Amino acid sequence: MPVVPAHQFSLTCIEYAVNAVKAGSSLRMVEWTLQWFGKLLGFEAPCFSTVRLWMLRVGLELWLRRAPPADDWIWIADHVAQADGGKCLAIVGIRRSQLVGRDFALEHVDVTRLHTELMPSSTGEDMHRIFSELAERIGVPEQIVSDHGSDMLKGERLFQADHPTVVVTWDITHRMARLLIAAVADDEQWVTFKSHCQRTRAALLRTRWSVLSPPSTAGATRCGHFDKLVLWARQTLARYDAGAVATINSIHVWDDVSSELLRGRLPEPDLARLDAELSGKQFEDRDSFLSVVRSLLGTSELKGSELKGSGLESEIVRLSDQGQREFVEHFDWLVSYRQLLGKVYIPFVEMTYSTERLVKHEGLHGQSASDWQASQPSLTHDHTRARDFQSMVLRYLLSSGGERDREASLLGTSDVLESQFGKYKRYTERGPDKAMNSSILALPLLSEEITTELIESAMSRPVKCLGRWISETIGTTRRALQHKLGSARPDTKPA
Numbered sequence: 001m002p003v004v005p006a007h008q009f010s011l012t013c014i015e016y017a018v019n020a021v022k023a024g025s026s027l028r029m030v031e032w033t034l035q036w037f038g039k040l041l042g043f044e045a046p047c048f049s050t051v052r053l054w055m056l057r058v059g060l061e062l063w064l065r066r067a068p069p070a071d072d073w074i075w076i077a078d079h080v081a082q083a084d085g086g087k088c089l090a091i092v093g094i095r096r097s098q099l100v101g102r103d104f105a106l107e108h109v110d111v112t113r114l115h116t117e118l119m120p121s122s123t124g125e126d127m128h129r130i131f132s133e134l135a136e137r138i139g140v141p142e143q144i145v146s147d148h149g150s151d152m153l154k155g156e157r158l159f160q161a162d163h164p165t166v167v168v169t170w171d172i173t174h175r176m177a178r179l180l181i182a183a184v185a186d187d188e189q190w191v192t193f194k195s196h197c198q199r200t201r202a203a204l205l206r207t208r209w210s211v212l213s214p215p216s217t218a219g220a221t222r223c224g225h226f227d228k229l230v231l232w233a234r235q236t237l238a239r240y241d242a243g244a245v246a247t248i249n250s251i252h253v254w255d256d257v258s259s260e261l262l263r264g265r266l267p268e269p270d271l272a273r274l275d276a277e278l279s280g281k282q283f284e285d286r287d288s289f290l291s292v293v294r295s296l297l298g299t300s301e302l303k304g305s306e307l308k309g310s311g312l313e314s315e316i317v318r319l320s321d322q323g324q325r326e327f328v329e330h331f332d333w334l335v336s337y338r339q340l341l342g343k344v345y346i347p348f349v350e351m352t353y354s355t356e357r358l359v360k361h362e363g364l365h366g367q368s369a370s371d372w373q374a375s376q377p378s379l380t381h382d383h384t385r386a387r388d389f390q391s392m393v394l395r396y397l398l399s400s401g402g403e404r405d406r407e408a409s410l411l412g413t414s415d416v417l418e419s420q421f422g423k424y425k426r427y428t429e430r431g432p433d434k435a436m437n438s439s440i441l442a443l444p445l446l447s448e449e450i451t452t453e454l455i456e457s458a459m460s461r462p463v464k465c466l467g468r469w470i471s472e473t474i475g476t477t478r479r480a481l482q483h484k485l486g487s488a489r490p491d492t493k494p495a
Contacts, residue, residue: 011452011455011456011459012452013034013046014054014058014455014459015450015451015452015455016034017030017034017046017051017054017055018054018055018058018445018450018455019450020033021051021055021427021442021445022442022445022446022450024423024426024427026430027048027049027051027052028048030048030051031045031046031047031048031051034046034051053463053466055441055442055445056438056441056466057458057459057461057463057466058445058450058454058455058458059441059442059443059444059445060441060458060461060465060466060469061454061457061458061461062113062444062445062448062454063113063116063441063444063469065113066137066138067093067112067113067114067138068138069137069138069139070095070138070139071139071140072095072096072097072142073093073094073095073096073114073138073139073141073142074093074094074095074096074099074141074142074143074144074145074411075091075092075093075114075134075141075143075144075145076091076092076093076094076111076144076145076146076411076414076416076417077089077090077091077127077144077145077146077152077414077417078090078146078147078152078414078417078418078421079119079122079149079152080421080424080425080443086118086120086435086436087118087119087120087121087122087436088116088117088118088119088436088440088443089115089116089117089118089119089122089127089130090113090115090116090417090420090421090443091113091114091115091116091130091134092111092112092113092114092416092417092420092447093111093112093114093141094106094110094111094112094411096142098110099363099409099411100407103361104359104360104361104362104363104409104411104412104413105360105361105413105415106415106416107416108416108419108420108446108447109447109448109449110416111416111417111447112447113444113447113448114134114138115130115134116440116443116444117130118436118440118473118474122151122152123151123154124150124151124153124154124155124157124158125154125155125158126151126155127151127152127154127155127156127158127159128154128155128158128159130155131144131155131156131159132159132162135159135163140163140165140166141166142165142166142167143166143167143168143169143410143411144156144159144166144167144168144169145169145170145171145411145412145413145414146168146169146170146171146414147170147171147174147414148170148171148174148175153168156168167410169364169400169410169411169412170400171412171413171414171415172355172356172359172360172412172413173222173356173413173414173415173418174222175396176223176352176355176356176393177221177222177223179352179389179392179393179396180223180224180226180227180348180352181223181224181226182392183348183385183388183389183392184226184348189337189340190226190345193229193233193337194217194225194229196333196334197214197217197229197232198214198217200213200214200330200331200333200334201213201214201215201216203330204330208248208249209248209326209327209330211248212236212239212245212248212327212330212331214229214232214233215228215229215232217229223352226345226348226349227349227352227353230341230345230346230348230349231349233334233337233341233345234341234346236331236334237334237335237338237341240327240331240335245323245324245326245327246285246286246321246323248323248326249322249323249326250284250285250286250323251282251283251284251285251322251323252282252283252285252286252288252289252317252320252321252322253281253282253283253320253322254274254275254278254279254281254289254320255279255320256279257319258316258319258320259271259274259275261319262312262315262316262319265312265315266312266316270296270297273296273297274293274296274297274316277292277296278292278293278296283320286317286321289317289320290313290317293313293316293317294313343382343383343385343386344383344385344386347379347383347386347389348386348389351376351386351389351390351393352393354372354375354376355372355393355397356413358371358372358375359397359412359413360412360413360415362406362409363409363410363411363412364397364400364401364404364409364410364411364412365401365404365405365406365408365409365410366401366402366403366404366405366406367401367406368397368400368401369394369397369398369401372393372394372397373390373394376390400412420443420446420447421443423446424440424442424443424446427439427442428442435478436474437474438470438474440474
């Protein structure tokens with residue numbers, strides 16, 4: 001087995017640790033893994049706090065780097081906020097030359113970190129200042145993509161007034177969410193639908209029917225949970241139509257309710273025979289119940305084929321199906337929305353998703369509207385609201401694509417930055433401090449490939465540089481203040 005130099009071995013450990021954290025492993029998991037390998041290979045493994053220090057030092061190295069100037073930058077800008085306060089502006093970019101001839105769905109390493117700044121608050125003037133300073137450093141961009149938050153949009157407009165050639169583009173996911181919200185803004189049926197979902201979710205909690213309960217609407221989403229609730233409704237109705245609710249409750253029982261509903265449709269002798277033989281009995285599934293029914297009606301006035309052809313056999317089974325009964329008890333309101341879902345809400349979601357797919361993979365260009373329209377199913381005259389929504393989408397694609405050739409397509413999504421924020425939040429949610437702190441240095445790691453050269457450069461920077469940066473940039477965190485306050489206890493004890 002070849003001997004690895006100690007210096008190289010240390011760099012490899014650091015590189016592994018930082019990459020593991022970047023991939024989503026917790027600090028404790030990285031510590032445990034290194035300890036396991038330490039026992040195997042005979043070296044002393046670092047603790048989790050050392051792993052965190054490595055990560056912060058590499059993050060600082062990337063934070064302090066400056067992107068090269070160019071005349072074809074495309075900026076993607078957004079804010080990430082912490083649960084207990086503090087927000088951070090991140091601007092990443094990709095060169096126009098890098099987009100030519102490729103899919104517009106970007107990966108983390110496709111973009112370059114251009115600017116990161118902690119901001120206690122953000123205004124349009126703040127964003128204008130940051131955009132202007134960044135343009136002086138690396139050049140005026142061709143395009144800025146963002147979610148069009150009020151501060152971001154104002155800053156973009158002010159910057160665009162200084163540089164008229166800059167194209168300001170709305171992230172397609174946020175734009176489609178706004179169109180959806182506008183489409184149901186005055187829809188009382190949608191308000192009622194959401195209320196039914198909330199009540200049903202609460203009613204089914206801790207019951208076996210909770211497997212079909214509507215999704216939670218807690219927390220904010222771009223489109224107010226519209227797509228989540230509509231897709232849940234479509235799936236639930238499909239399961240009901242396919243008879244899948246029998247998986248939850250397959251029991252069949254013949255009772256007075258079943259008998260009364262069939263009175264007048266089934267000959268009285270047959271009905272009396274079913275009442276006498278089946279009342280009070282419980283059958284575990286449809287097949288066992290149906291076999292007994294067929295044996296009892298074998299001498300029926302109706303022949304077997306006639307019984308099946310009339311639909312009475314299926315009706316007997318349906319009226320005895322306890323799973324169907326319980327489903328209707330909980331979801332009869334949903335069944336009443338079947339037509340509205342099919343003609344309005346489901347087409348809304350399908351058009352939204354197809355538009356997002358098109359723009360995220362091909363960008364925005366002069367043919368975007370016609371390409372999208374050609375991919376859509378034809379809508380009849382009774383799809384009035386769906387046709388109106390389709391017109392809204394087409395107007396957006398026409399205005400955004402303009403007369404651009406495919407080779408000059410605009411980037412239409414900020415998903416790559418949203419994805420980085422999501423990964424960063426998953427990392428910080430495991431920590432004890434939910435406010436903005438030095439863990440923000442994990443954010444630059446997500447858009448860079450961790451190499452041995454990067455590790456060497458980061459480790460050559462003194463640790464005191466990290467402490468000075470934290471002091472100047474982060475300041476005293478709430479958790480640090482709690483430590484300074486000490487562990488003073490009240491004189492009285494709780495009962």
